[in-house]
Amino acid sequence: MTSRGVEHPNKKGAYSLMILLLSAAVGLSACGGGTAVPKKQDTPEQGAKAESAVKSETKLLQPEELPKAMVEGRTDVIYSQFSSDFKAQVSQKDFKDMVAEFVNGASAFHEESNFLLNDLDHRIWIDPASRKGILALFDGQAAIVGLQILELGKPHASDEQYTNTTFRLPFKGDWFVFWGGNNVLFNYHYEHEIQRYAYDFIQVQDGRSYQGDEKKNESYFAFGKEVLAPADGVVVTVVNDIPDNVPVGVMNEQNPAGNQVIIEHNGEYSILAHLKQGSATVKEGDTVKRGEVIGQLGNSGNSSEPHLHFQVSDGKDLFQSRAIAVKWEQGLNPQRGEIIQGGE
Template structure:
């Protein structure tokens, strides 16, 4: 990379506004490289009817979205759109886009399921791996977003793992908000400098927070220990950036926030968005795998307390290339999964 990107942001909350994305490259949730963010709603969505039950009652379940599209049942699909989405796209436009998208596709395979903060997001990838589909359902089972897009894999790097093996950099159970080898499940994938990065949060009952969503302390991840993923030497530390509050107000001028970078012998771990003043190491310190190096925060260009983690081939995140992580225990975290650091 010859220059730093203008922005690098992490957005780890589900956008509660309806968005049209048929035929576009936009994502409802944005992360590194995204442009916009939304302040979270002040109350959790009331779920009087489960999405699955509502979907079945009204014709098809969320998992059937891909089949409905492939079968060309555009009228049935359009009937499930909520009104704001209908205001943005006509049934004729949906039909035209759907026909173009499904050309050459024999099957759409499920890539991820994310049920978080009152919404249900599903993604599918075509049998050839070159096209993707995203559907978003609200708590009543209506469709608030449908997105199709071309996928561009990077097999030359997708198939190369880090030379070192890394442990999960935290304790307990964590939710993979972004992670995987395509842009549908990992928004980072679009940029070479962070292609194999992860965003981790904590959840309970399909929510990442409890209480007032504008306060950092309401988020389950906030203040949790961050651990060195392997033995190494600390290269650089930032520890003086305040955490964003109210939650949703971000800091694009100090994108990574508080961060620790560790040299593991030619491979560098980047652990970003740490809590203000929580870093316990300094440049030159030797660290051992599992050693506490700081706490999760909400510093930098981030919309919610979480950990951004990646392995790169250099100490400067903006001029290095991300490396696909070889995890201990042969873990392969993917968006929507809960992974455990327990032995």
Template sequence: MKKVWISLGVGAILLTGCATQSEATAISSTTESPKKKEEGAKTMTVQAESFVQALHDGKIEDAYEQSSSSFKQQVSKAQFVEGYAAFSKGLKSWNHHSHTSVNGSYYDTWVDQDAKRGLVLATDEKGIITGVLLKPLQSYPDTDNALTKLVYSAPFTGEWYVSWGGQNVLSNYHYEVESQRYAYDLIQIKDGLSYKGDPAKNESYFAFGQEILAPQAGSVVHVVNDIKDNVPVGAMNAQQPAGNVVILDHGNGEFSYFAHLKEGSAKVKVGDRVQKGDLLGLCGNSGNSSEPHLHYQVSDGKDLYNSKSIRVQWENGLNPRQGDSIPAK
């Protein structure tokens, strides 16, 4: 699903000149990736660390000079300095939160010492800062700490990558919306790419056509199976945002949603009883989707838009968020 960074005024968000995270970009095999620095279990680009260090040291103009020419065309130095100074009043530290690297775009996120403000940097394949996002953060501790009663397995085989997921809006754009707060967007990647070959063809994407499995036993309560798959990185189907979908009722007030499935791939019908691990359908690119991926979430009702999302309790104590991989047995 596309994410568009827009300006909401000084102290909120600075306009950026970068591609959307879910947008696939063809990368030459000879392109040198930005160097990364290890930080515990996470990584970040050296360029992003240098940019944030300059901000931390109060050298806002120096940080600005590290950004791309396209960014500078959209945001003047004066605007950047004024906007960041207003946003960072009382700031003591930026703490690295996550790193994502897919299709030649690199995203690093930070939160402040109180988890009240967030910073996102986008870096291109040459290591140039192409986007800066400053955003106030809101948390929902009551629901963050209320996990599903059932423990769920990964709804697929192999290893999948969390494109969007986690307990704040920096790593999970769904988080601002109660009905999708704990949703995941999941893709497959190899060597930093989600596809091989022509990025304008669904068949080029590693996730496309992969089997989607029931993560727990349940009854099928809703199936959509006739929506055409989108052309990748083209127009999305906003009129039918979930695309082809299967919804399972697990019988305890918890419902699993599997959205953006491949046209005609559903293997179940309403009323079917499925067991954990049963095949539901295939990963596709239908609905409000810019490339093949699985949108997965658990909610307290079968109506996606009028139910509340529940944070998933995963097997093996996993707590995946953006940039992590979810392994399946």
């Protein structure tokens, strides 16, 4: 699955490859793959024989073997494990060329993140110099259904410029950090200054974010959970009338943040977005205390499934302000793939 925030920018670069295949619901879709593509033959019968031979002789790469295969130039083996939908979006030649340029100067990659979610294996690797990174998603049959390779760029100076306010997690119980961290592989928001230090939080049980019909908001563990004020402040913006997306997977790009509450904390503004329609319990001008309920989590706006988008900015207009790195209570540093615990 993907958990999108208020914006889902396209990745760009000399050899950036990003194909995350979305189904009508929210899952990353794998529709086959796992075998090599045969070379062109004179007849269909010859082609079938060749494909059968490849299937019997080719050993599937395990997820942990992907970076080494890239460095060694075994792009034919990697491409053979692309799902059929994935292959339809990128040619084998283009993939080979992109990988050759990408691995130039990189001899190895170290795994930085690894988790299972909704039947998909999510992996991130970064080279020792922290200049290049790989994000890959595998289904249960080791088919590659999502892949991103790109330059990470230099860290921003603002990474070490934290909020003056100390914030508490805006929820109770255990939550999963789907996007969070200071590079674009851990946090797709990071590329854009207006939401560089944003987070997307979901709830997960037994490796899944939902139980039952994936098209229904009520199937998601996060939907309807209480959202709390992360610090004392004054409410400056409340949006409460935007319908939650139905079915799950249909997104409202006209109102990217969806229902939201924005709170001022002495010139810093916490933004809590994608709330449930009609759930806001505060109004503009209200003074709130840390831990006070301000609404319920929903699936409104540019959201692919129920999740909470949280960030702190230097202004109340999300799209005209600059995101600030959050100073959390107890030195917390939420990173993609982690389970974090809110207050009781």
